[in-house]
Amino acid sequence: MRWMAKEPVISKMKKKRILQLISEGKRVDGRGRLDYRDIRVERGIIGTAEGSAMVCLGQTEVVAGVKVGLNMPYPDSPNEGILAVNAELVPLASPTFEPGPPDERAIELARVVDRGIRSSRAVPLEKLCILPGRRVYILFVDIYVLNHDGNLIDASALAALAALMDTRLFGYRLEDDRVLLDKSIWLQLQVENYPVAVTVANIGGELVVDPCLDEELAMDARITITIDKEGRVCAVQKGGPGTFTVDQVMEAIDIAREKASELREKVLGG
């Protein structure tokens, strides 16, 4: 199973320390149970991309770039544009990332971010259709992890959303039934929903948000809950080798709901 990632290890002493702190209601970096690390979002940092954003979540750094093109629509959705989310865990970001095709971690990351954007209909794909069945806009969202210090999903989801909000589409002309690019016209991409991912980790039976890398290595499992601007759940993903009790799942939903609106306000201004 070539796509399996070799998981990094954590020393038993460090893990014991993290569990000890958590049981006292504390965390390795001094945060509270439901505190995010400092978040910084910067849009429009890549000139060659039609939209881009960088998100720093503590030491975790993620860049998302959007490239726009024209494409044939998929046969089962002839009236819709195409959204393709991809993630690269580039080797400069962590000693555990290796060059090569995306492994299961990168694929899971991209697919969870994709589900949040798609389910919440953040990008109205039907508005990206030019000629039904023939020509539509295609948006490639490429997520680039530059430094891995845990909670890549939340940082990537924010980066992808911010990059889409920064995206401009080039115009087109119709000539003899052909679609030609017209880069003298630019339109802002309409983003209609703001899905925010909140990852809750179960560490020794306690739930904490935004686990840093050491906490991820010590955790039993994580659950990512993506909440849209109406407070609805639009994507969920449990990960990691451990479990959640039912009560923990229900509690995680309530935590996510609260943290998502906080994050959305802080980062996107509504």
Added chain:
Amino acid sequence: MEIEKPRLIGEDGRRADGRRPGDLRPIHVEVDVLANADGSAYIEQGNTKILAAVYGPKEIHPRHLGLPDRAVLRCRYHMAPFSVEQRKSPAPSRREIELSKVIREALEPALFLEYYPRTAIDVFVEVLQADGGTRCASITAASLALADAGIPMRDLVAAVAAGKVDGLLVLDLTDVEDKHGEADVPLAMMPGLGRVTLLQMDGLLTPEEFKEAVKLAMDGCRRIYALQKEALRERYVRIRKEIEGEGP
């Protein structure tokens, strides 16, 4: 050109295949179906048909992938090219790679991997015919195959999806219900221990609806759990009969 959305819930509140919202599809599970595998299981859930096989614990190759303190659980979820309407390329898709990961993480909590350091346990799942709910049926079958292989387990893992179609919360979605429904919530759990080992969701649900869907799926898991135990029991009844038949 537009693909018509079929009606999923009839006037009588029944679903397209006649089920009530909280009904599972007919499920047939069988254990020990492959001679070469250390453990195997076959499941039919409605029109979904899946084979699972377990090899191991066995020596791991290449050796550097082994772990000094526990076994490595590896899992491959794969769909046969003929398992869907449009032929699927046999190369592993991104979806299959993600599902291989979440299925592994759904099974792992049930195993005592620390009993078998420096070894590998391989779980292979082949979807022969797909009609929705394949990741959950795969987990149900794979956990039986692990038990059939004689690998010590904390509990069996049972899985089923709940979802929302035509505004109604339903259990065990078919492919059409999944594609045209509003949401899909696959869940796996160890029913004896009350622990959730897989939970995913796509679509749109209010937090209250999501919580309801989780409860509905858990209820479905408990019913599947009973079928799993029965399938395991049947296998030993069969063995006992064979032994008694050979007696003096």
